[in-house]
Amino acid sequence: MRTIVHRHLGKVVAGAAIAVASTAVMVGVTLPGTAGADETGGNKAGGQAAAAQQLGQDEQGAAVAPGIVEEAPAEGDEGRGRDPLTDDETERVAKLALNRQLFNASEDVDGDRGPQQLGVELAEPETSELDDPNAPRRADVTYYDYKDDTLVTRTVNLDTGKVEQTSTHRGVQPPLSRAEETEAARLLLADPLSAGLKGDYKDAIGKELTSPDQLQLNSMIFKADPGIRPAALAACGEHRCATLSPKATNGPWIDTRDLVIDLSTRKVVQIDRG
Numbered sequence: 001m002r003t004i005v006h007r008h009l010g011k012v013v014a015g016a017a018i019a020v021a022s023t024a025v026m027v028g029v030t031l032p033g034t035a036g037a038d039e040t041g042g043n044k045a046g047g048q049a050a051a052a053q054q055l056g057q058d059e060q061g062a063a064v065a066p067g068i069v070e071e072a073p074a075e076g077d078e079g080r081g082r083d084p085l086t087d088d089e090t091e092r093v094a095k096l097a098l099n100r101q102l103f104n105a106s107e108d109v110d111g112d113r114g115p116q117q118l119g120v121e122l123a124e125p126e127t128s129e130l131d132d133p134n135a136p137r138r139a140d141v142t143y144y145d146y147k148d149d150t151l152v153t154r155t156v157n158l159d160t161g162k163v164e165q166t167s168t169h170r171g172v173q174p175p176l177s178r179a180e181e182t183e184a185a186r187l188l189l190a191d192p193l194s195a196g197l198k199g200d201y202k203d204a205i206g207k208e209l210t211s212p213d214q215l216q217l218n219s220m221i222f223k224a225d226p227g228i229r230p231a232a233l234a235a236c237g238e239h240r241c242a243t244l245s246p247k248a249t250n251g252p253w254i255d256t257r258d259l260v261i262d263l264s265t266r267k268v269v270q271i272d273r274g
Contacts, residue, residue: 085139092158093156096156097141098143099163102114102152103115106143106152109146109179109263110183111266116146116180120142122137122140138156139155142174144240146264149170149264150168151169152167153166153168154166173237173240176242180240181217182217184242185244186212187263188268194259196256204252209248215247216247217246218244218245232267233271243257243260258270258271
């Protein structure tokens with residue numbers, strides 16, 4: 001546990017380092033790198049899979065056009081052995097991994113259909129393939145499904161184009177993707193608890209803070225310790241919760257470490273330090 005630094009909410013801090021709160025553990029989880037195991041993609045963009053809704057009805061009951069998950073593109077440039085994934089491979093794998101069933105059964109951070117893609121990484125070879133120079137190249141595509149708070153990893157064989165394994169885990173929280181950070185900031189700015197942040201931003205920059213685009217964002221996963229207050233934070237860890245370290249563009253860092261954004265419930269909660 002790092003040394004606790006006590007500062008008041010909303011006060012401008014000089015640097016990016018934000019101390020861990022005494023009532024919670026804030027961690028970025030790095031997952032195992034073995035083939036077929038969950039592996040985060042960090043904040044790599046990857047190729048987001050394009051998909052459309054199936055034939056059905058919208059919220060007003062009107063018919064919507066049928067759609068399918070986009071087919072994988074041509075193979076394009078390919079790496080060899082343990083070479084990093086090429087851009088073409090990354091795009092191809094992302095589309096191979098997202099099938100119709102997963103797309104229709106999951107939700108992203110905005111509540112839209114389809115899982116939130118976290119990243120695409122080269123998978124480790126099987127133990128039996130460690131000394132084989134011709135071992136197949138595989139990639140792990142990692143998603144977070146906000147519909148049921150699960151981490152989903154699909155391992156794709158780049159040689160065959162087939163998904164060889166799908167694994168799901170609960171309570172495993174990799175670092176936020178850039179899209180998740182932006183949505184967390186949007187939820188924070190829409191909440192009355194952001195008044196201190198907005199006031200400090202205006203004091204520093206002289207303008208109103210109205211959009212995440214006005215901030216540079218760093219984030220940390222927030223996991224609750226037993227007895228944390230308020231009780232609304234107790235689910236953090238099972239839920240996807242985070243704190244933000246915002247920096248005004250061309251300005252100072254602003255301390256918002258007491259504010260936890262629960263992306264699963266889309267609520268902002270202030271830690272009770274009492």
